[in-house]
Amino acid sequence: MYLRGFSASDLTSVYDLACQTLSERYDPALFMTISEGWPEGFVVVESPYGISAFILGVMTSAVHARILMLAVSPKLQRRGVGTLLMNRFLEESRKKGAKVVTLEVRKGNDGAMRFYSRLGFQPVDVIKNYYNDGEDAYQMQLFL
Numbered sequence: 001m002y003l004r005g006f007s008a009s010d011l012t013s014v015y016d017l018a019c020q021t022l023s024e025r026y027d028p029a030l031f032m033t034i035s036e037g038w039p040e041g042f043v044v045v046e047s048p049y050g051i052s053a054f055i056l057g058v059m060t061s062a063v064h065a066r067i068l069m070l071a072v073s074p075k076l077q078r079r080g081v082g083t084l085l086m087n088r089f090l091e092e093s094r095k096k097g098a099k100v101v102t103l104e105v106r107k108g109n110d111g112a113m114r115f116y117s118r119l120g121f122q123p124v125d126v127i128k129n130y131y132n133d134g135e136d137a138y139q140m141q142l143f144l
Contacts, residue, residue, distance in 0.1 A: 001081075003088055006035050006042040006054065013051035014044065021071040023106075024132060034058060034068065040092040041065070045072075045081055052076050055085040057093070057101075065093040067103040086119055094144050101144065104130060104137040116140050 006014065015028045035042040038059050045053035053072040060066050067089065072082050093101055104127060105112045113123075121140040130137035 001045060001047040001052070001076075003043055003045055003084060005039055006031075006044050006056075008032065010044055010051055014054050017051060017054065017071050017073060018069060021073070022069065026069075031056070038096070040096070041089065043085055043088050043092075045076070045085065047076065049073065049075060053081045053085055055089050057089055059093075059096055059098065062097055063099040065089075065096070065098040065101045067101065070103075082115060083119070090142075090144065099144055100141055102139060102141045104139055106131060107136045107138055113138065 011028060011031055014031055015026075018026060018031075031042075034056060038057070041055075041057040041059065043055050044051050053076060054069070055067065056069040057065055057067040070082060070085060072085075090101060101121075102124075103116065103121065105116060107126070119142065121142045123138040124141050125139040127137045127139055129135075
């Protein structure tokens with residue numbers, strides 16, 4: 001198992017993993033478009049099972065990075081893979097000059113809230129009706 005940058009040949013696997021693990025649905029072209037803006041912000045985990053996890057983020061300003069998606073295959077959840085991806089993303093964000101990283105998480109996703117809190121993220125706002133099904137999100141942030 002190793003971390004590496006996303007490549008166009010990963011698109012089908014990444015899209016399938018996103019559909020399997022995330023409740024929102026995305027246009028596959030979105031992954032390609034976002035990866036072109038900041039390739040270092042799109043990291044995949046390749047394992048014997050293929051692409052088993054990924055993180056996708058963007059720089060929204062010279063000092064602000066935003067995590068858009070983090071997905072880990074159920075086979076690898078609770079094994080430190082998400083933490084590896086987050087650490088790599090935070091490292092790339094620092095290199096790029098980010099001072100703060102934000103993300104959104106479903107209010108009802110207690111496991112994700114605990115995970116992000118362990119990494120130092122703090123809830124800073126509630127975004128009403130953020131998800132397609134109407135669920136609210138917490139916006140969380142971490143100062144680097």
